[in-house]
Amino acid sequence: MTTDIAVDCRTCPAYNAAALKKLGMNVEEADYIIALAGNPNTGKSTVFNALTGLRQHVGNWPGKTVARAEGGLIFNDNQYKLVDLPGTYSLLSTSTDEEIARDFLLFGQPSVTVVVVDATRLERNLNLTLQILEITESVVVALNLIDEAQRHGIEVNERQLSRQLGVPVIPMVARRKQGIPELLQAIEAVAKGDYVTRPHRTRQYDTRLEKALEAMVQTIEQTYPDLPNPRWVALRLLDGDASIEEAIREHRLGDLSRGKSVVPIADTISLEVVS
Amino acid sequence: MTLTLDQLKIGQEAVITKLVCTGITRRRMMDLGILPGTHLQAEFISPLGDPIAYRVREALIALRHEQASQIEMILVEESEV
Numbered sequence: 001m002t003t004d005i006a007v008d009c010r011t012c013p014a015y016n017a018a019a020l021k022k023l024g025m026n027v028e029e030a031d032y033i034i035a036l037a038g039n040p041n042t043g044k045s046t047v048f049n050a051l052t053g054l055r056q057h058v059g060n061w062p063g064k065t066v067a068r069a070e071g072g073l074i075f076n077d078n079q080y081k082l083v084d085l086p087g088t089y090s091l092l093s094t095s096t097d098e099e100i101a102r103d104f105l106l107f108g109q110p111s112v113t114v115v116v117v118d119a120t121r122l123e124r125n126l127n128l129t130l131q132i133l134e135i136t137e138s139v140v141v142a143l144n145l146i147d148e149a150q151r152h153g154i155e156v157n158e159r160q161l162s163r164q165l166g167v168p169v170i171p172m173v174a175r176r177k178q179g180i181p182e183l184l185q186a187i188e189a190v191a192k193g194d195y196v197t198r199p200h201r202t203r204q205y206d207t208r209l210e211k212a213l214e215a216m217v218q219t220i221e222q223t224y225p226d227l228p229n230p231r232w233v234a235l236r237l238l239d240g241d242a243s244i245e246e247a248i249r250e251h252r253l254g255d256l257s258r259g260k261s262v263v264p265i266a267d268t269i270s271l272e273v274v275s
Numbered sequence: 276m277t278l279t280l281d282q283l284k285i286g287q288e289a290v291i292t293k294l295v296c297t298g299i300t301r302r303r304m305m306d307l308g309i310l311p312g313t314h315l316q317a318e319f320i321s322p323l324g325d326p327i328a329y330r331v332r333e334a335l336i337a338l339r340h341e342q343a344s345q346i347e348m349i350l351v352e353e354s355e356v
Binding site for chain 1: 308333
């Protein structure tokens with residue numbers, strides 16, 4: 001019976017304008033993995049539900065997605081796995097949910113990361129967005145709650161924002177499914193490489209820091225050749241980020257036994273930089 | 276005398292001058308949008324007087340006295356607003 005309804009819905013042009021098939025919990029054999037990140041309470045779970053047809057608990061208080069939730073969808077014959085990450089303001093300070101989000105972006109290596117931002121609090125949301133752009137270049141920004149923003153007299157120039165960030169920016173009202181087809185198209189374009197992003201990044205630090213980084217990156221690459229973003233990891237290690245040290249140990253247990261640890265080297269190098 | 280954020284009364288406005296805290300606490304403050312030059316306002320106080328909720332960059336953020344006392348500020352006088 002349920003299949004009949006699904007088929008009826010699928011043949012209705014109003015429903016299927018975006019060639020979207022929601023797969024709910026079925027996340028087998030995904031062609032692409034999509035991560036949903038963003039500040040707390042920006043509508044990540046609403047976007048997640050709109051895309052997967054699931055009813056992951058949505059509430060207007062922050063912090064309710066503690067662990068990550070997963071769902072599936074098919075768009076234009078490709079199967080996607082969607083991972084809803086906990087909302088965070090940052091990837092750099094250490095709370096459990098920030099670590100879950102950061103570890104997934106760093107080690108889970110999603111094909112595309114969708115950063116859901118609140119158009120009414122854009123300044124606050126860009127902190128995390130820029131941090132994510134430092135880790136991964138495959139990013140789509142979902143500019144959510146533009147109806148609320150308009151009500152407050154805020155107008156966002158999304159084309160300019162997209163130019164400055166170097167990634168697609170899609171204005172949305174996820175609650176009313178506005179912008180969902182456009183979001184899917186942007187995700188597909190970035191996943192398949194049709195849209196080449198040019199993420200806004202800090203490219204050149206102080207010469208002494210750059211020198212230290214270079215040395216560290218080399219060691220990290222030798223020890224962990226599979227690590228997606230050694231430069232970012234090196235920066236965090238130089239910053240004395242204990243959770244990154246731990247994360248590397250946990251996720252790369254096998255590698256640790258054969259290679260020398262990167263962490264003591266970080267200590268030596270930071271000493272050199274300081275002195 | 277240096278004023279710290281925990282001394283801000285409800286309705287008063289301040290500008291942050293300095294973060295005294297270091298390391299992760301400092302990072303956390305900055306991630307919440309609290310850095311030197313930031314304007315904020317004390318809006319609500321909990322029944323026991325601690326924590327206090329501040330309006331920072333369009334969001335409401337509650338800080339404990341312990342945290343707020345590590346943030347230096349100058350008051351924005353009514354006349355200047």
